[in-house]
Amino acid sequence: MLTDVATHFRNQGTACGRLGSPLYATLLPRLADDLLDGGPTAAVIAGHETRPESDALSLRLLGTAHRLALAGRAPALAAHLPSCGGGDDVEAAWVALRELLETQRDALRQGLDLAPQTNEVGRSAALLGGLLTVLGRGDVDPRTPVRLYELGTSGGLNLRADHYRYTDDDGAGWGPVDSPVRLSGAWTSVPAGAPDRVHVVERVGGDLNPIDAATDEGALRLMSFVWPDQSARMGRLRGAIDVAHRVPARLERVSALPFIEGIEPRAGSLTVLWHSVMWQYIEPQEAANSAAAIDRIGARATAAAPFLHLAMEPGDRFRHGFPVTGRLWHGAGDDDAVRVLGTAPAHGIPTRWETAQR
Numbered sequence: 001m002l003t004d005v006a007t008h009f010r011n012q013g014t015a016c017g018r019l020g021s022p023l024y025a026t027l028l029p030r031l032a033d034d035l036l037d038g039g040p041t042a043a044v045i046a047g048h049e050t051r052p053e054s055d056a057l058s059l060r061l062l063g064t065a066h067r068l069a070l071a072g073r074a075p076a077l078a079a080h081l082p083s084c085g086g087g088d089d090v091e092a093a094w095v096a097l098r099e100l101l102e103t104q105r106d107a108l109r110q111g112l113d114l115a116p117q118t119n120e121v122g123r124s125a126a127l128l129g130g131l132l133t134v135l136g137r138g139d140v141d142p143r144t145p146v147r148l149y150e151l152g153t154s155g156g157l158n159l160r161a162d163h164y165r166y167t168d169d170d171g172a173g174w175g176p177v178d179s180p181v182r183l184s185g186a187w188t189s190v191p192a193g194a195p196d197r198v199h200v201v202e203r204v205g206g207d208l209n210p211i212d213a214a215t216d217e218g219a220l221r222l223m224s225f226v227w228p229d230q231s232a233r234m235g236r237l238r239g240a241i242d243v244a245h246r247v248p249a250r251l252e253r254v255s256a257l258p259f260i261e262g263i264e265p266r267a268g269s270l271t272v273l274w275h276s277v278m279w280q281y282i283e284p285q286e287a288a289n290s291a292a293a294i295d296r297i298g299a300r301a302t303a304a305a306p307f308l309h310l311a312m313e314p315g316d317r318f319r320h321g322f323p324v325t326g327r328l329w330h331g332a333g334d335d336d337a338v339r340v341l342g343t344a345p346a347h348g349i350p351t352r353w354e355t356a357q358r
Contacts, residue, residue, distance in 0.1 A: 001049040002042070005057065006032035012058040019346060021227040023081075026090045027097060028058055040101035044108045054281075056116050059225065064111025065100055067224035073107070074100050081228040088229060117211060118225045119154035121236040122348035123276040124161035125186035126312040126324045128198075129351050130341045131272060132174070134326050136193025140306050145201040145269045151256055152278030153205025155213035155222050156249040157240040162198045163247055164240070166190075169350070180239035188352045201269065203249035206259030210251035213244040233347065256282050260293040265305035273297075274310040277322065277346065298329035306330035312344055321345050321352070 013028030034041040044061065051057050069078035077100055078084035080093035101108065135142040150159050164181040167173045168189045174196075212218040219241045226234050252259065265271045273294065279287060294309055301307035307329045315323040321343035344351040 002035060005045065005049055006035050008053045009035070009058045011053075012056070016227065021229055023088070023090055023093065023229040024062060024227050027062065027094060030094050030098075031058070031061070034098065034101075040098060040105070044101055044105055045112070048112055057112065059116045060112045060114060061108065063116055063225045064108050064114070065097060066228055067111065067220060068100065068104065068107060069228075070220055070223055074104070076100070082231055083223070083226065083228040083234050114221070115209065116225045117154045117209070117222065119157045119211070119213070119222050119237070119240075120233070120276070120347050121157050121164070121181060121240045122183065122186075122233065123312055123344070124158045124164055125166060125183050125348045126322075126342065126344040126351045127158055127274045127276060127310055127348075128161035128164070128166070129187055129191050129353070130274075130310045130312075130324045130326050131198065131308070132191040132194035133341050133353065134308060134310075134328055135195055135198070136191050138193070139328055139330060140270050140308075142195035143199065144306075145199050147202040147266065147269050147271045148200050148204070149259075149263055149271070149273045150203075150205045151259060151273065151275040152281070153207045153210060153251060155211040155218060155241075155244070156203070156205040156251050157213055157222075157237070157244060158274075158276070159203040159205050159249045160240065160243045160247045162200050163243050180242045181236055182239070183236065183349060185350050186348075188350055191353060203247075205249060205251045206254045206256070207251065208253065208255055210253055212251065213241050255286065256290045257286050257293060260290050260297070263297055265297065265301045265307045267302075267304045270306050270308060271297075271301075272308045272310065276312040276348070277314070279311070279313045298327070301329035301331065303331035312348070324351060 009028045009032040013025050017025030031041050048057055068074040069081055069084050077096040079086045080089050080096055082088055148159055163179055164183055165175040165179040166183045166186040168187045172190045174190055211221055226237055298307050309327045312322050312324050323340045324342040324344055325338050326341050327338045340354055342351050342353040
């Protein structure tokens with residue numbers, strides 16, 4: 001069993017290296033070695049050896065250590081984490097982490113029950129950009145008020161996507177110029193025909209374990225699961241938390257199917273359901289039932305009460321990115337087939353659109 005856990009740690013380290021975290025790419029194999037050698041890592045994870053790899057035990061452990069550092073409870077480790085204002089000495093970070101495993105075993109063990117929830121703000125580029133692409137095509141009046149629902153919302157930060165500033169490869173931008181969230185290089189180009197603004201009148205998120213990003217504890221938890229050497233991601237997250245303090249959203253503790261079944265098109269507004277990199281975590285039967293529930297919402301949509309389903313989820317045919325898809329229902333004569341609007345990497349930036357943009 002320990003061998004399986006060590007293999008998971010190594011695999012996760014490889015993935016972190018591929019996704020731009022040299023720090024975690026180095027620390028995770030060290031943790032695997034320490035585990036097999038009977039070091040303090042083994043004592044911390046004792047009793048958790050049979051967890052499936054999908055539980056991301058390695059990221060739970062490192063996220064808890066990061067949270068202690070962010071909270072000022074692990075100053076020796078914080079001194080070597082860029083997210084805490086420290087340096088980037090990986091060797092020194094390993095020494096500090098191993099010491100933390102020895103001295104704060106109980107605190108680290110408690111954190112193993114918390115699933116990683118990063119609420120990746122970069123995915124707003126794909127989701128908001130997908131909405132702008134659909135509105136730019138003219139099937140729905142771009143002035144129509146938007147009721148926005150997000151499945152797997154975590155802290156609800158992507159529900160505030162219209163309050164972020166996006167720039168494309170040429171420097172053209174969309175969104176408030178004074179936003180604390182600046183997604184540079186978000187798109188290869190601003191979506192064609194995008195309206196100057198989106199009028200969001202309702203923001204509702206559903207999640208099995210929602211996090212209130214407007215609280216100190218919620219913000220700390222979200223920041224802890226961002227990899228410490230990915231400064232751009234951390235900057236985006238901190239800016240989004242600031243936005244969350246002044247732009248309210250309603251978060252519900254609910255699973256996928258009942259959340260979707262509670263959505264109803266409303267005359268005079270565009271109802272939007274979106275989600276990103278979460279569908280794979282739904283049990284197969286609930287996923288099938290949820291997809292059918294989305295179809296039923298679409299069947300009730302009309303020209304006066306349109307419904308849009310946007311998603312950024314892994315796709316079998318997209319080896320170099322995740323497809324950004326959209327399906328719009330707006331009454332008789334709909335072309336309600338799923339359209340691939342663009343392709344995005346795991347963290348959303350940059351999103352590349354399928355058709356020529358302005």
